[in-house]
Amino acid sequence: MLPRDLKPEHFTKYPPEARKLITDHLETLRVLPLTYVANLLREAIEYDFRFPVERRELEKELANAGALTPEQKREWFQGFAAIALSAELEKTDWPDRPARFVEQLSAFLWTTHQLDAFRKAALDYADRLSRALPPEPPPVPRLGIAVIGQGVTAYEDPLFYKLRAHGAYFSRVNPDGGLELLLNAIGKRAQDHPIPYRHWYIDGGSAGEHAPELTCVSYQGLATVREALLHRMRPQIDQPGMGPEALRTFLAQVTPEELGLRTGDPILDRFQVKLFTEGSGTQIFSTTFVQWAAREALRRAQPCTMLVRFTPRQRQKPMNELLSEKQDQAELDPVGSLIDADLGAYYNWINQQRLSGEEHSSFLAWFENHSQAVVIGPTIPRGTESRSETNLAQLVAWTG
Amino acid sequence: MMRLLNSGPARNLRRQIASSRRDFLGSAVRLTLGSTLLGPCGLARAAVFTKRRKIVVITFGGGARDQETFAPEGQINIPHLLRELLPQSTFFTQVVNRGILGHYVATASLATGVYETINNFASLPPEHPTVFEYFRKDLKRPASDAWVVAPSNGFNRIGESDHRSYGRGFGAQVILPKHLLTAALASEHTDYSHLLRDNYETPFYAPELGGNEFELEQLENILKLSVDDFKAHARTLSSPDELSVYIVRQLMQQEAPSLLWVTMHDIDIAHAGAYSLYVEGIRRTDRLCAEVWNLIQSEPEYAGKTTLFILPDFGRDSDEDAGGNGFQHHRTGDSLSRTTWMMALGAGVREGVVIDHLVDSTDLVPTLGAMLSFSPSLAQGKPIPELA
Numbered sequence: 001m002l003p004r005d006l007k008p009e010h011f012t013k014y015p016p017e018a019r020k021l022i023t024d025h026l027e028t029l030r031v032l033p034l035t036y037v038a039n040l041l042r043e044a045i046e047y048d049f050r051f052p053v054e055r056r057e058l059e060k061e062l063a064n065a066g067a068l069t070p071e072q073k074r075e076w077f078q079g080f081a082a083i084a085l086s087a088e089l090e091k092t093d094w095p096d097r098p099a100r101f102v103e104q105l106s107a108f109l110w111t112t113h114q115l116d117a118f119r120k121a122a123l124d125y126a127d128r129l130s131r132a133l134p135p136e137p138p139p140v141p142r143l144g145i146a147v148i149g150q151g152v153t154a155y156e157d158p159l160f161y162k163l164r165a166h167g168a169y170f171s172r173v174n175p176d177g178g179l180e181l182l183l184n185a186i187g188k189r190a191q192d193h194p195i196p197y198r199h200w201y202i203d204g205g206s207a208g209e210h211a212p213e214l215t216c217v218s219y220q221g222l223a224t225v226r227e228a229l230l231h232r233m234r235p236q237i238d239q240p241g242m243g244p245e246a247l248r249t250f251l252a253q254v255t256p257e258e259l260g261l262r263t264g265d266p267i268l269d270r271f272q273v274k275l276f277t278e279g280s281g282t283q284i285f286s287t288t289f290v291q292w293a294a295r296e297a298l299r300r301a302q303p304c305t306m307l308v309r310f311t312p313r314q315r316q317k318p319m320n321e322l323l324s325e326k327q328d329q330a331e332l333d334p335v336g337s338l339i340d341a342d343l344g345a346y347y348n349w350i351n352q353q354r355l356s357g358e359e360h361s362s363f364l365a366w367f368e369n370h371s372q373a374v375v376i377g378p379t380i381p382r383g384t385e386s387r388s389e390t391n392l393a394q395l396v397a398w399t400g
Numbered sequence: 401m402m403r404l405l406n407s408g409p410a411r412n413l414r415r416q417i418a419s420s421r422r423d424f425l426g427s428a429v430r431l432t433l434g435s436t437l438l439g440p441c442g443l444a445r446a447a448v449f450t451k452r453r454k455i456v457v458i459t460f461g462g463g464a465r466d467q468e469t470f471a472p473e474g475q476i477n478i479p480h481l482l483r484e485l486l487p488q489s490t491f492f493t494q495v496v497n498r499g500i501l502g503h504y505v506a507t508a509s510l511a512t513g514v515y516e517t518i519n520n521f522a523s524l525p526p527e528h529p530t531v532f533e534y535f536r537k538d539l540k541r542p543a544s545d546a547w548v549v550a551p552s553n554g555f556n557r558i559g560e561s562d563h564r565s566y567g568r569g570f571g572a573q574v575i576l577p578k579h580l581l582t583a584a585l586a587s588e589h590t591d592y593s594h595l596l597r598d599n600y601e602t603p604f605y606a607p608e609l610g611g612n613e614f615e616l617e618q619l620e621n622i623l624k625l626s627v628d629d630f631k632a633h634a635r636t637l638s639s640p641d642e643l644s645v646y647i648v649r650q651l652m653q654q655e656a657p658s659l660l661w662v663t664m665h666d667i668d669i670a671h672a673g674a675y676s677l678y679v680e681g682i683r684r685t686d687r688l689c690a691e692v693w694n695l696i697q698s699e700p701e702y703a704g705k706t707t708l709f710i711l712p713d714f715g716r717d718s719d720e721d722a723g724g725n726g727f728q729h730h731r732t733g734d735s736l737s738r739t740t741w742m743m744a745l746g747a748g749v750r751e752g753v754v755i756d757h758l759v760d761s762t763d764l765v766p767t768l769g770a771m772l773s774f775s776p777s778l779a780q781g782k783p784i785p786e787l788a
Contacts, residue, residue, distance in 0.1 A: 110500045111517040115733045119723075161473075244521045280728065281672035288673030295725060316669070316677055318638035323585070339676035347719065347726055354722055 002090060003037045004030050010095040018047035021059070028066040031073060033080040034090065035105065035118065036125070041098035049270040051197045051301040053136065060133050076128055079121025083114055099252055103245060134356070138304045140193045141360040143399055144352045145182055146345035147309040149367045150205070151334035159338075160365055160374040162346040167363070167376030168384045174391040175369050179208060182307055182366070185396045187211025189305045197267070197301045202293045204286035204311035215301075217272060217293050219286040219311070226283055228259040229276050251277040271296070285313040287337050291344035298351040308348055309368070310341030338367075349376065362399035366392065375399060425741070426493040426756045428472045429486065453747060454658045454706040455768055458692060459510065460685055462503040462552075462668035463730045463737075464712045468682055470741055477682045480690035481710070481743070489745040490753040490786055497714040497738050497761040501730045504554050506713040506761070507663055511558060513765030513779025525557040525567075528778050531765045532572035533560055535659050538774035544655050546572035549647050550663040551640040558663075563778070572661065575651070577643040581634050583616045584627045623650040638684075641666040645688045649695055656701035659772075664688065670716060673728050696746065707749055707771065709764065711742035744787055755786055 008023045022029070022044055029037050043050075043058060050058070068076060089108060094101035109115040149155065160169060183201065190199035190213035200215045201207065207218040236250050254277055256262065256269035263269055275296065281288035287310050294308045315333035345365040352361055362377035373392070377399050460469075468474040470493075475482050499509045502520030509516045512528040532546040548559050556579070560571020619625045637643050641664045648662055664685050670678035689710050696702040717724030718736035730737045742759065745751070748771065762781030769776040770788035 107519075110733075113498075113515075119733065279673075281674065285672060285674050291673060292725070313674065316672075316674070319640060319643070320635050320638055323635050333676075336674065336676040336680075339679070340674045343675040343726075350719060 001094070003032055003034055006030055006037075006095060013096060014045055015048035018045050021047050021062070025062045025066060028062060031070075032065065033077050033083070034085060034094070035083045035121075036077055036080040038094045038098050038101045038105065041095060042102050045098055046270070049267050051267060051271075053197075053302050054300055056136070057133075061129065064129065064132055076125060079117065079124055083109070083118055083121065084112070100249055103248065107245075136302075136356060138302070138355070138357045139195060139198070140189065140304050141357060141362065141400060142303070142352055142355065143186070143189065143305050144348055144361070144363045145186065145307040146341070146348050146363075146365040147179060147182065147307070147368050148341035148345055148365065149334075149338040149370065150309070150311045151332065152338050152367075152370075155335065155338060155367075155370075159342055159367055159372055160345070162343070163349060163363070163365055163374045163376065164385075165383050166349070167374050167380045167382060168386055170373045170375065170386050170388075170390055170395065171371060172387055172389045173366070173371045173373045173395065174389065175366075175371060176391075178366060178392045179309070179368065181392050182364075182396065183208055183210050185393075186305045186307045187214060190214050193304060195304070198303050199305040200294075200297050200301070200303045201307050201309075202290055202297065203309045204290040204313070205309070208309075214305075215268065215297075215303075217268075217275075217297075219289050222261075222272060222276075225256075225259045225261050225272065226276060229254065229273075230283065232258070271300070285340075286311055287313045287340040287344060291340075291347055294344075294348045295351050298348070298355065302355050306348070306352070308345075310337060310344055312337040313340065360400075364395055364399055366395075425466055425470055426754055428475070429470055429491055429493065429754050452705045453772060454656075454660070454702055455709070455772065456660045456662065456692065456696060456702075456706060457510075457709045457764070457768075458662045458689055458711075459507055459664060460667070460689065460710055460712045461507070461664045462712075463501075463670070463714055463716045464667050464682055464685075464740070465716045465718075465727060465736065466739075466741070468679060468727070469712075474682075477679055478686040480686045484690050485693055485710070485743060485745055488751050489743040490749050490751075490755060492742040492744075492755045492759050492784075494756060495711060495740050495742045495759045495761060497740070499761065501714050501733060501737060503552065503665070503668065503713055504558070507550075507555065508558055510711075510713060510761055510764055511661065512561065513762045513776050513781045515762065515780070521554065523554070523557055526561040527563065529561050529563045529566040529776070530559065530571060531768055531776065532659060532661075533563070533566035533570040534765070534769060534774045534776045534779075535772060536572075537566060537570045539772065541658065543573055545657050546659040547651055547655065547657045548572045548574045548661045548663070549644050549651065550574065550576055551578055551644050551665045552576075552663070555663060558661075572659070575647055577647045578640050580616060580619065580647075581630070581643065584619070584631050584634075622654060623647070624654050625650060639666050639681075641681075641685060641688055645691055648692060652695060652699050652702060656699070659768075662692065670727050671729060673725075675727060678727055693745070705747050707744060707746040709742065709744050711764070712740045714738060714761075715740045749787065753786070759784055 006026055006029055008026065011019045011022050014022065047055060047058060086108065089104060092101055109118050186199060186201065187210055190211055194213055197215050199213060201210050203218040206220040207216050210216060232254065236247060254273060256273045259273060261269045261273060275282050275289065275293050279292040282292050290308055290310050294306060297303060297306065312332040312334040314330045349363045352363060360378055364373065364375050366373040373395055375395050375398055380398060466474065469478050497506060499506060499515035500517065500520065505516050505518055505520045508518060508526040511530045512526045514528040516526050516528065518524045518527060535541060536546055550558060556574055556576055559574040561567055619627060619630055633646060634643055637646065644662060651657065666684055667678060667681035669681050693708055696706045696708060714730060715737045716727050716730045717732045718734055719726040721732045721734045724732040760781050762779060763784050765776045765779045766781045766783045767787050770783040
């Protein structure tokens, strides 16, 4: 089947709002290339569970495609149209299961050496789209905070190596009451600019006391969800013939309800489950969970405020310990986690800078309960170092 | 899709890095070489008679980036490669893999000289003849002369293709040390099934085995190791790659194969997203590469007549590509994940030479063919002039 054959009945299994969105734009989709349409449907099928900013972007993208003249459509989508697909792929039930199709498409593109052509088509399209529909500016300049190193008593190697070049490094920060102060600061931003899903607090352990206006995700708070997921995965893994693709398909269908997650916020529930079903290593390591959660929240919800706290992950046991008959309980690896988190903080900053208004955004990273921090912001001189005594309240104030 | 790829400034940065990185890497390596750099007219080791020549290939895997290896900020992680092996090497700064960036299929491509398109996660042989088949068929070598040691159980079919002119009976023998260890531990009551789940890309998935893998009883017959000794030694090692090098040592001492291929895999723990474990894997692999080199120097069957190749199968995603998640995966297919390095050292290789021109991953097999005098007629690559 090709896009020109699309009919409203192909979308009866979609959630109601997604179905309406697609059927309202069916005429537009019918004239676009399959490689584009399937990717768009993969996003659209989740419309009911998307964050507000994602919904607006999707609506605008569809409206934009509909407003293009036939000549413009050819120009905009020629890269996608040039991708040669197999008849086998075209015959799949791609409108019904677009995510599965995109997975198969990805394998096909690699195999047929068309991945680079697809990348170029997607990048060209994204460039055009962002010129035609500039991303929304944030209602308030963005502030990202990373708290790293919980549980580490001493660490001699330099921290924030990658971040320092972009801001100022402080080596004499008074750490007293630091976490509480930072949580209060982001709570105040959330109260001053109360927009849903725009102010986030992600914790690798149990969440500290925080303002209710913050969207909060914590690794510990999802412990039962993780266990429920692993419990559901085990019989699937043991099934004969079960491969990675089939496992991914299974995981993609797992719902929050099946894992006992019912917070009353279906959008956040779905987001949290996806952190485990789409993330790699998030089920095992809290540091990975935190970094991936921040990455996904930034990419999807485009927060104005985000505090991310990395806590120690479990220690990866060397082979000789795994082979010992006496298996001890899981231990923590604070120093390894600090190294993970140091890079994780850098990735958080990179991901924040991918969002609109990056020239006004600020970032603060702090070694928890220690005196080292780095601050990046429009008024902060790059690559500088301060040995003056200061405190976190002052550093937050400098982020603007 | 749009959201994954939409990042203009990041893309520009990536392009800049891609274009300048090779120069940067070459400069960094040259700086490190310092006075040992002898240039193209430098000392060449004595020519080695093809008949006596041995080749060892180590894939520095699975997937390592320049910035954690030979780029200035990564050199702290590879002291052995940098200080011990590099001065003795011809170093290639630009090895490009244009194929599928999955470890099994990429290693199969390295071993066939053709970009294979087999399913990375299935137990399938390469579609094109492997270097082992060319070597054994053309040079009429026995099965004992070509071996593969691979820690990942998914590599059990890498030894021979299903090509009708080669295939069954012409390939290498394959040892999967972790599989062997699991078999050795089978009589014990503890569940060691997690040992088989060694594919870090899909950590909960264990492939079914099939093909010409090494059987447990051969431990004693070929490697001269009792199951008890093997188990006892394994309990002193910290990683699957260490187990592989232990097997390599036994193999070199007992069988002394002329063509030995070792696939390292510890680094691929990166898929779990823990940067410290990824770097730890690189440091371990660095140490193990030096161990293999020292072993080559100390074994009479190998010393003075062996050429060692060390190369990652590919890189990993760059930090700047919005479609990836930095070091964690190798999914974007960006130029940084496709471009890596190779070092060659030992018999017939000039020391302290840095080569900046582009080398293709598929050039390895034709180069080995030129060195050992077999004809990899179906390989796509070309012999590397500085080595062939």
